[in-house]
Structures are given as structure tokens and as C-alpha cells.
Amino acid sequence: MRVRRAALEVQAGRNQPLTKAMTVKKNIHPDYHMITVQMTDGSQYQTRSTWGKEGDLMTLEIDPLAHPAWTGGNSRLLDAGGQVARFNKRFGGISLAKK
Numbered sequence: 001m002r003v004r005r006a007a008l009e010v011q012a013g014r015n016q017p018l019t020k021a022m023t024v025k026k027n028i029h030p031d032y033h034m035i036t037v038q039m040t041d042g043s044q045y046q047t048r049s050t051w052g053k054e055g056d057l058m059t060l061e062i063d064p065l066a067h068p069a070w071t072g073g074n075s076r077l078l079d080a081g082g083q084v085a086r087f088n089k090r091f092g093g094i095s096l097a098k099k
Helices: 083-091
Strands: 033-038 044-049 057-059
């Protein structure tokens, strides 16, 4: 299959041709470096991030191993403010069943 050269020359905004030596602006991008992430079960993995400094350890309090959104909601959320109790007090007698 033959590829036409004109199809490969893409315009890079405001009718400026895309060149091979495209550079990014200096001093406006955050530092992107390697950090270690520790899951709630103690396992660790390395990833690139803009968080912290090179080699820092990020300890997660909620991750896919512990959060109900990923675990299927087996754990119960605490009702610290009594919102559920207040709701049940006001609307506890309401039923959708036909009388």
C-alpha cells in the first residue's frame, strides 16, 4: 500500500505546519517523576506522577481493595450525622405497597 506524503503532513493549529522538532514551553509543566504507591493491604507498585518528589511513598487509605464501589458494597457506611435515622423517623411509615 502506498501512502501519500501529503496525508502525513498534519497542520498543528492556526495553520502552522507540524515540524519534527516540536518543543513544549519551558517552565510551565509540572515535574513528572517516579513514586511508590502503597495499597491498603501493604502491596506496593511504582508509577509516574506529579505528586510529591522523586521516590516518595504515597499511602492510600481507600483503594479498589477496600472501597465499596469496587468491592460490591459489602461494608456498611457509618451514619455519623444521624441523617438516616432522621429520614426513617420522618418517612418510616411510607410504603409503596397498595392498601
